[in-house]
Amino acid sequence: MGKVKSLIKIKPKKFKNGEIVKVSFMVMHPMETGMRKDKKTKKIVPADYVKSLKFDYNGKTITTMNVWESVSTNPVFTTYMKVDGKGKLTVTFTDSKGNVNEKSKKIKPKG
Amino acid sequence: MQRREFFKKLGVVAAASSIVVPTMGFAEDKPKSPNEMSYKTALDAITDGKTPIKSDKLKLKAPEIAENGAVVPVTITVDSPMTDSDYVKSIHILSTKNANSRCADIHLTPANGKAMLATRIKLGGTQDVVAVAKLSNGEIYIASQSVKVTIGGCG
Numbered sequence: 001m002g003k004v005k006s007l008i009k010i011k012p013k014k015f016k017n018g019e020i021v022k023v024s025f026m027v028m029h030p031m032e033t034g035m036r037k038d039k040k041t042k043k044i045v046p047a048d049y050v051k052s053l054k055f056d057y058n059g060k061t062i063t064t065m066n067v068w069e070s071v072s073t074n075p076v077f078t079t080y081m082k083v084d085g086k087g088k089l090t091v092t093f094t095d096s097k098g099n100v101n102e103k104s105k106k107i108k109p110k111g
Numbered sequence: 112m113q114r115r116e117f118f119k120k121l122g123v124v125a126a127a128s129s130i131v132v133p134t135m136g137f138a139e140d141k142p143k144s145p146n147e148m149s150y151k152t153a154l155d156a157i158t159d160g161k162t163p164i165k166s167d168k169l170k171l172k173a174p175e176i177a178e179n180g181a182v183v184p185v186t187i188t189v190d191s192p193m194t195d196s197d198y199v200k201s202i203h204i205l206s207t208k209n210a211n212s213r214c215a216d217i218h219l220t221p222a223n224g225k226a227m228l229a230t231r232i233k234l235g236g237t238q239d240v241v242a243v244a245k246l247s248n249g250e251i252y253i254a255s256q257s258v259k260v261t262i263g264g265c266g
Binding site: 020031033034035047057060061062063064065066067068069070071072073075076077078079080081082084096 | 143144145146181182183186206209210211213214215216217218219220222223224225226227228229230231232233234
């Protein structure tokens with residue numbers, strides 16, 4: 001499998017230092033439960049899901065997540081974050097097959 | 112081939128197929144979840160012997176009727192100042208009847224500013240969605256809501 005598509009969205013788009021913003025993280029992932037049967041091949045599709053997520057902001061881990069297969073396909077995880085100066089938000093995610101991917105976004109507070 | 116031998120072999124094959132085939136068919140029909148865990152075991156692992164309290168501070172938002180069990184939006188908010196001395200440590204989403212009861216855990220820090228988790232989960236059928244929040248002072252909050260699923264999403 002190649003690179004997994006992912007996206008970090010911050011709301012509102014323009015924010016000030018010290019403001020609390022909404023952070024949404026989206027991944028294009030099949031999230032197979034390991035219980036579904038392929039209709040054509042009649043074989044069970046092996047489990048493949050996002051296992052853990054880590055949000056790093058300016059070198060500090062602010063949030064970690066454990067995820068299991070009962071989260072929907074192409075999951076979206078939304079939480080809040082306090083803006084604390086210019087920097088970079090990096091989300092590292094590991095899936096059950098052991099693939100590690102990461103996505104980052106620059107944080108530029110105005111004023 | 113002798114007629115006697117032929118019947119012997121035929122008997123063996125028939126016996127073998129009658130035993131093997133039904134069990135295989137059954138195993139294929141009901142595949143097991145890789146990390147199966149019942150709701151009670153999952154809740155006990157989170158609460159660690161403490162009694163969770165029902166509180167107004169913990170709000171769970173989920174639809175009462177979900178048309179499609181594969182996508183059930185769930186939003187959990189905890190009313191907390193999120194300071195170094197008083198913050199929400201973690202929020203857990205559980206489902207009562209899924210093969211693996213655990214859906215997602217989030218571990219928060221005061222740097223989050225607000226304690227909230229929103230995601231979409233899969234539900235295998237009509238059941239309760241349970242939210243558990245662990246606070247830094249050791250308190251555990253719990254909230255649940257029943258969701259009616261018309262089309263299942265798991266398996």
